[in-house]
Amino acid sequence: MLLIRVKRFLPVKRPSDAHMFKLLLEGQKHVLSSRNDTSLLLRNIKTDIQMKVASRNGSQFVLIIDEMQLLNEIDLQQLLVFHNALALEKIKMTTVAFAQPEIIHRVNALQTKHQTQIIARFLSEPLMFEGCGSAEELRALLKLYDEESEYPDDSGISYTKFFFPEAFARGFRLSKYANKIWHALKKAIPALPETGLPMEHVCLTIEHLLLAHRQYDAANFTYGTEDIEEAVEASNLRNFVSYVKSASG
Numbered sequence: 001m002l003l004i005r006v007k008r009f010l011p012v013k014r015p016s017d018a019h020m021f022k023l024l025l026e027g028q029k030h031v032l033s034s035r036n037d038t039s040l041l042l043r044n045i046k047t048d049i050q051m052k053v054a055s056r057n058g059s060q061f062v063l064i065i066d067e068m069q070l071l072n073e074i075d076l077q078q079l080l081v082f083h084n085a086l087a088l089e090k091i092k093m094t095t096v097a098f099a100q101p102e103i104i105h106r107v108n109a110l111q112t113k114h115q116t117q118i119i120a121r122f123l124s125e126p127l128m129f130e131g132c133g134s135a136e137e138l139r140a141l142l143k144l145y146d147e148e149s150e151y152p153d154d155s156g157i158s159y160t161k162f163f164f165p166e167a168f169a170r171g172f173r174l175s176k177y178a179n180k181i182w183h184a185l186k187k188a189i190p191a192l193p194e195t196g197l198p199m200e201h202v203c204l205t206i207e208h209l210l211l212a213h214r215q216y217d218a219a220n221f222t223y224g225t226e227d228i229e230e231a232v233e234a235s236n237l238r239n240f241v242s243y244v245k246s247a248s249g
Helices: 017-027 038-055 074-090 101-111 116-120 135-148 160-164 164-168 174-187 199-211 225-234 237-248
Strands: 001-006 059-065 092-097
Touching: 001 199, 001 237, 017 038, 017 074, 038 074, 074 092, 074 101, 092 116, 101 116, 135 174, 160 164, 160 199, 160 237, 164 225, 174 199, 174 225, 199 225
Parallel strands: 001 059, 059 092
Antiparallel strands: none
């Protein structure tokens, strides 16, 4: 099995038959990704995948796409062309995509245009990501950082202990701040989504709390309210909320 990633990208103003193939080649860090000939780009990415799959004695590769809602209809059609081209070479392509909620609008538009092949290949099994839904769930997550995580690998040391060894030895635990962190997170969002707070922003908040204050490690170290609010602000949760509201409005 071969896995490649197409990372986050900006939508193009003018649809292009070459855009999807360029993204695939960029995901492979291919030197010819800047070419504009659509047929050549398709041949290059198909040949590249064939060679890499063959070198592993495999017959399948996994394509991971981030921000799939930014792909337009032509991009998806070209992705289908690529999928079919590999199928002719007896290579199975599995696509895993991550997207914002507006991807549902894309599916509806494709259904209206009877683009069932695209839906069946790439949008047939949408799964909703569950976020953090309560202070209790957040506390359970923070306990993982405190006790059941390991950093660095094979060190036997948890994240909290690694970043705050002196405070940790005196009983400092992130989980003790669960209610305060939860309160600060909820302040940054008008209403708690049905799926909970986005895990990306929850984890970014925790990451900031660990990284931004490690230099202050001491036996009596504690987080203040401002420290926690600063970490939530650094997670860009407010910007995420604004983005979702504008996209849905």
